[in-house]
Amino acid sequence: MTNLNIDETITLLQELIRNECVNPPGNELLSIKSIEKFLSKKGISCKIFQSSENRGNLIARIKGSANGPSMMFGPSHVDVVPIEKPDEWIIPPFSGENKDGFIWGRGSFDMLFMVAAQCQAFAILHKEKFKPKGDLILAIVADEEVGGKYGCKWMVDNHPEEMKVDNAVSEFGGLEISENKLILPYAEKGVIGLRLTFKGQSGHASMPYGKDNSVEKLSEAIIRINKYKMPYTTKYLKHLAKGLGVGFIQRMLLSRKLLLPLALKILQKTNPVMAGKLHSMSRTTLATTIIRGGQKINVLPGSSSVDIDCRLLPEQDLNYAKKHILKALGKKLAKEVEITIIEDSLDVAGSESPLDTEFVNAIKRTFQKLIPNSSIVPVISYGATDLRFIRRNGGNGYGFCLFESGEDISDLAHNINEKIGIKTVELTTKAMYELAKEYLG
Template sequence: MDNKHIEETYQLLIELIQNKCINPPGDEMKSIRTIEKFLKSKRVSCKIFESAKNRANLVAVIPGTNKEDSGLIFGPSHVDVVPVTKPDDWKENPFGGVIKDGYIWGRGTLDMLFIVASQVQAFVLLSQEKFKPKGDLVLFIVADEETGGVWGADWMIKNHSNELSINNRKMFAVTEAGGVQISKDKFVIINGEKGATSLKLKFQGTPGHGSAPYSSDNAVHKVSKAALYLTDYCDNKIPIDTTFIRNLVKGLGMNFILRSLITNKKLLPIILKILNKKDPEMPKVLHSLSRMTISPNIIQGGKKINIIASEASLEIDVRTLPGQDYDYVVFHVKKALKELADEVIIKRVEAEEGIASTGTASPVESDFVTAMKNAIRKDFPNASLVPLIASGATDGRFLREKNVDTYGFALFNPETPMNEIVSLAHGVDERISLKTVELSLNVYYNLAKEFL
């Protein structure tokens, strides 16, 4: 890739950082206009869709030459960013867009403005060279990912799905998360995500004097028991599904013996305990990939220190695998609660980030995945892909629900450690290496050429 084009991508990214589209409130119109201006300066036309005051989404299309062929969406890629809670802890101004030590610094660089900038530029370069794709190539930039997509991807798919070509041909999409090397030449591709359900479990008791507690009907006893029952059930009794672990260990090229141990449903709980003594990170991932998880996180109860509690509640964060619905959640929560199941009152609550979602997954093998591998091999000739389900939600789920196979991928500088990405996204000193921006620009450009 030409230096001039890489440099332009950096500049676009810097402008997006400086636009400060902090969500809430978002005000993404600013960055949407920046992208529109950039596209216009390259004689590329686009459409803007205003979803709310100062909030908008952008679509540009290079039409395919054949009606039957599959198309590709760059996106949904979001221009909103999360707030900066501790600006004084940053080494650089979080909204300055400073280039230093081989990185561009700023809120949103990693999540996910560098992808926005490199996808916009890849789209521009393809348009300028009069690329004729077989299926449509769609650039899809959105608002509002960080608070649930209501005015962004979700809104666009509900109101303007025709603009995205998803109703008339098979489409594939490439969006955020994924692309880090998990070991040499093995790149993570996110092929799905877990769902999230937040529940409040309420228990009643009988009030009485705190000085005479013998055999009392105490609601605090019940929530305490419930918390322990749920954790034990989640770790030791809930049905285990090894599909997603299987994809991971296969991609990692783990040896046959280790692979069969880890993917054995009966042995997994023991393996997790053994691994946990060495390093808790891996078992955490395997645990969450292998089941619906339940984490009891808020407990409340009682009113006065000398009165036996007549009410108590427990809020739990439930994360489901693709295919597990709300009925599945309630069934297993009740089963976990044993004798308490008859008296519990279960209510759905709004999740903290406003995200309640179902899990979704796209196939780990397809022509698209092969094209992706070939695109990466232009820069890393021995590259292979390791499919992984993300534990958090992204806009990708809205497209998967519409039968668009959606993957999270950007091409990270091989020197980027996995934990750097986890700690910098939404964190202090968020930054992206210049090399990663360049490699990602390459990979999106090459992917379109390989696939379309």
Template sequence: MASPVASRTALPDHLPSGPVGIAQRLIRFETVNPPGDEAACVEWVRDLLDAAGLETRLLALDPRRPNLIARLPGRGLVPPLLLHAHVDVVPVAGQDWSRPPFGGELVDGEVWGRGAVDMKGQLAMMLAALLRLRAAGTPPAGDVILAVVADEEAGSGAGARFLVERHPELFNGVRYAVGEDGGAELGLGRQVRLHPIVVAEKRAAWVRATLHGTGGHASRAAGPAGAAHKLQRLLTAIDGGGLDTQLTPVVDRMLQELAGALPQPVSGRIAAFRADPDDPSALDGIDETDARYLRSLVRHTVNATVIRGGTATNVLPASIEVELDGRLLPGDFTTDEFLGALRARTGCEMGLELLVEGELMPPPRLDGFYDRLAGILRAKDPEGVPVPMVTTASTDARLFPRLGIQCYGWLPLLHDPGTSYRGRLHCADERIAASALEFGADCFHELLIGHD
């Protein structure tokens, strides 16, 4: 790494230092994954931080897809803190955009473009906070490590996974990490501004189920031994969205805090669901999107996504394959237990092949660092309500716990309760308010000044 610069360093005029200008510039790099090609974007971030005098280093499995590690030395009072962000984005093909998706335009107080929310806007917040500290000559309490990575949207193989597996020494001493929130959001009537702090993620268990049956002429009744009949039993068994309900401690606390923060009648509905997640009427009156999300947090979910089988209309198939997207609750749940429960629930013979197994993450901790994230939000937005959340998606936060790092998803946004920024992820017309970027940068600055 380059030697740290002790004195204050002013950025050249052509380089932005605020979150709005940084976000605009990041969006203008077309880093759609696949193929990614994040090099130009990552190198621009390196040049920005080099100009400010931060230590930087590029590491790559693929030279077209480098990762940046930057370090702002601190006062050594607390362990290093990791901030991590990806610069790849999902495709825009087939979407009807009102404005150029890679224009980074500022229109009516909003920055438009793919990645504005996921997650170039958040990276802009992090960078603006680091640059502000550097320009003021104010070192943080401990070192701050920023990992700007490739490939999060397609498995992280060239990005965070590469860093964790090949360069774990870069993260020596890190206890906590802050990254994206995986789109975690609850509208709940848009009556209260909720600030989700993601403390855990569900992990993937993608499975191929093979159902064998008696083949033959389709003019005759197949009976229960037929592969199609077994398929029907499988689909019926998971029709409710997954396996039996399990209320984990972190989801229990989340529901308790939501019930205490929200007005009636929503509060009562959340309390009823917490008391009996199996009651199909508990969430009556709750927005269907929110209700489905909450139900996903109290069970291992299983959804059939791909079905293959049969050769002709008049031939009974001897076998049918079904691909299932399983998502396991956070905690010490094993995939063997999940597969066993799936077999028991369906009650029919089938072969189960595990296609993808997500990383086993430790049970979430809501400790002093979580309290600090929540406290910053309360101070910056007294009317808002921080709440611990579990996301059904997965992010790079699933990888860093291998190194003993506790990860949090934290995207501080100040917005009208009726505005769904996170609902714009992966959608046409993705955009974020300039004021939201400024608010987020202030929150990150507060975090870095005295993280503990």
């Protein structure tokens, strides 16, 4: 394999971190221009699609030589989330410092290292005059962290032909969950914000007797929703149960539907983080997060509400969520509740891509080339990524990169002291390069 130019990739990554494309407002055009400059130095032309002032998306393409299937590096986003506790960072959050084998800074992990690795892999393939059977597309986008209105969603809505692709790879995959078992996210849950409102009699709080109290109804509703047993499925746990490297009994508990509640109960004691993950992967969840009631202590409020962060499995929709909320509330409260979608909340359906495809086989072969004896563990992710727009546009999407064995990423995304291992940047560049050759060569 050719020289991976790791120093140059790191320099690009540092530049992307230092551009501070914090969303909102994003200002992603800055990083899009950095990438344009990086590519043009290598004689690669690209198209920039400006979606708003200072915001834009970039497409570069190596044309397919035959009518083979196409592949996309991306959609990969250059925006990052804001810094909440700057004092708790051990290095300035936008320094992009290279220290102890890591590049530090906001966005280093989510997901600028993948952007840099994909740009570099694309550039190397271009330099080698790689002739893919179908198009190889590099798609770098804005606005993923706030829903894609100026990024991937905008591209799919306004330039669907540019985003048309058979298979796309984006954040994140290739993490070792047990020896030589690498995760492959192939599905993701949907998200919707719902508000439950109860009306009641307002009046002076000195005479609560006999009043139809909205706060009382709301309290009961919240308790009922939290106690409600949502139907569950082991569909998204099967692969994981095999891949976790757990013993036979635990594996059986996780993959047999009737035994799952018991398995979660046991896990809750020994590994509560894993229990929480498996719980979320097996059902639609309703989390009551924000409550609103009166404004003044001596006034009974005429209305009270609770906001629910609802995460749906791919085959379930808003009606499914509503049906179960009403069931949870019971007849009396169900008659009184008003359920609305929260304005400006994310409203996305879950989505998934098939596993028995030539592309997934190419991913397996790529991993095996880089990590001998490795195998994939398909998983559903509980957060939304831009891959949902690719799926909506008719393509398949998978989380794909390659982390250095043992790299702990569990607490990095959107957190303080975000960092990425230089070895991981190198491995991911290599993985992108090899996958393109494997699938398009």
